[in-house]
Amino acid sequence: MTAPRVLAVADSDSYLKWTAGLLDHMPAGWSRTLAVVRSPIAPSAEQIRSALNGTAAGTPDVLTARGVAQRVRRERPDVVVLGCTGPVVKVLSRMLPAADRPVLVSGLPGISVPASERAWVFRSAVDLFVVHSRREVAEFTEIAARLGLPGRVGFTRLPFLEPAPPAEVRDRVVFATQAKVPAAPADRERILLALAGLAELRPDLRVVVKLRALADEQQTHREDHHYQVLWRRMAQAGRVREDALHFDAGPMREHLARAAGFVTVSSTAALEAIAAGVPLLVLSDFGVNAEMINLVFEGSGCLGTLAELTEGTFKTPDPGWCAANYFHDPADETWLSHLAELLEDARAGRLPEPVHLPVWTHPLGEPRARLRLELSPAAFRRVDVLRRVLRRH
Structure with missing residues (x-):
């Protein structure tokens, strides 16, 4: 069996740091590619350097949302990690193929207590939601059951809790x-x-x-x-x-x-x-x-x-x-075992149809979220200023 191929996409500095760390914790033989999706909150070159410090990731490609979807269709990765804010996960998951699709993984890059139903609704299409403590697993699992979502909740230690060697002087x-x-x-x-x-x-x-x-x-x-x-x-x-x-x-x-x-x-x-x-x-x-x-x-x-x-x-x-809280025994972690089972389901054609729960209360909520990814950040900011002016008048 060939080693799984993973495409990971991040949209901001904190999600990039988390996503790169998550890739580092995947099995060594897996093929891993990291990209940044273009958006108004995309990290600067210096933020990218800081986020990737201490990880094995190289400089990521910057892709449009369409570019992400095209790469998935062209390269057909086994796993797509949507390491992005909720609205971006929602938009990208809708743009990806629903049939013969990859395993979709997402998660949260930090402390998530108390668990947020809205965070799950934005990620309702994913197969594996990664969090970082037993309490978070219990709370997000309860929310998934209440919403009728088939996605699993797995946990792992926050991937960046590996300190640099201490300096001789702490000053x-x-x-x-x-x-x-x-x-x-x-x-x-x-x-x-x-x-x-x-x-x-x-x-x-x-x-x-x-x-x-x-x-x-x-x-x-x-x-x-x-x-x-x-x-x-x-x-x-x-x-x-x-x-x-x-x-x-x-x-x-x-x-x-x-x-x-x-x-x-x-x-x-x-x-x-x-x-x-x-x-x-x-x-x-x-x-x-x-x-x-x-x-x-x-x-x-x-x-x-x-x-x-x-x-x-x-x-x-x-x-x-x-x-x-967050410093559990690594032997107790579940996310990779869940991911291995989901990969078997994908190869056997058993992945469920993605669930897209409604999340935006305003009818223009989702189009605006997609526009943030379709336009360049400068163009989107101009459109957004115009939208606010029109709203006031």
Whole structure:
């Protein structure tokens, strides 16, 4: 039997990082190709370099949505990994052949607690939904059963929880930003002030705001109040010393290799810090709940406050929490066994017809999502501006 051929497609920096790592964890003999689908949130060249750091992936081709569908029809891969945001998975899965088709795999590139029904509905056509903890498996399996979806839920350790070798000197504190939370600019300024206080108290440490994207780059989720922009305004107003903090992008694993402490409000990078043995703080000042995307850290021993951040107090996670959340025994993972069974079903013609559940409430929702992939990002932004102007009038 020939080795399976895999085509993986990603659409943003975080999904590219996850997808490349997932490919690395497939059996060594499998043929694996990675591509980026063109969209308004496609990663820049520097973001691609950072996302692929520490993986075996080479520079991916950038394809249009039609290019992805044409490549699948031409090359007939055995597996297609749609490592993309939900709307892009929905659009691409509709464009792929339904008969004599490849196994479709998708998943989520980080913490997914509580499980989202909407995430499954966007991915209703996939055969295997990959998540990263037993709790996520249970919750997403329940949702699939309730929706009547035939797709399986498998789990594996987050593929990028393999730290870089530690540096000889750990001389920095790394704050991992999150695009969505906290949303209010005043709350973000509170974090920056606490980081600045730490920098004043500990001049021996380099306090780094690790950005997912520079102010002129795109990322998976829209960021309305970019930390770097807020900091410049605060410095211009004389509220902070401009050189107190350092803003940097680059691979998280390289920052963590030199980190003496790590802080975030809600970021999967907290798990990378744990894997790298870096003491950390998950800030609880803005709430610990589903809205702040940090509910899973209850009981972790990592929750802390802005006051503790300013004092340089970082914490070590509870081993029991780690074992139950994302740091399970690799022998317990299920995604590759599910994938092997699905490949057998595909070769025997037993894969079910893809299920395409409706997800958009507005009749133009799906056409707009497809337009995002059909047009160049610049052209789509012009069309979107025109659409908003027409809506106002």
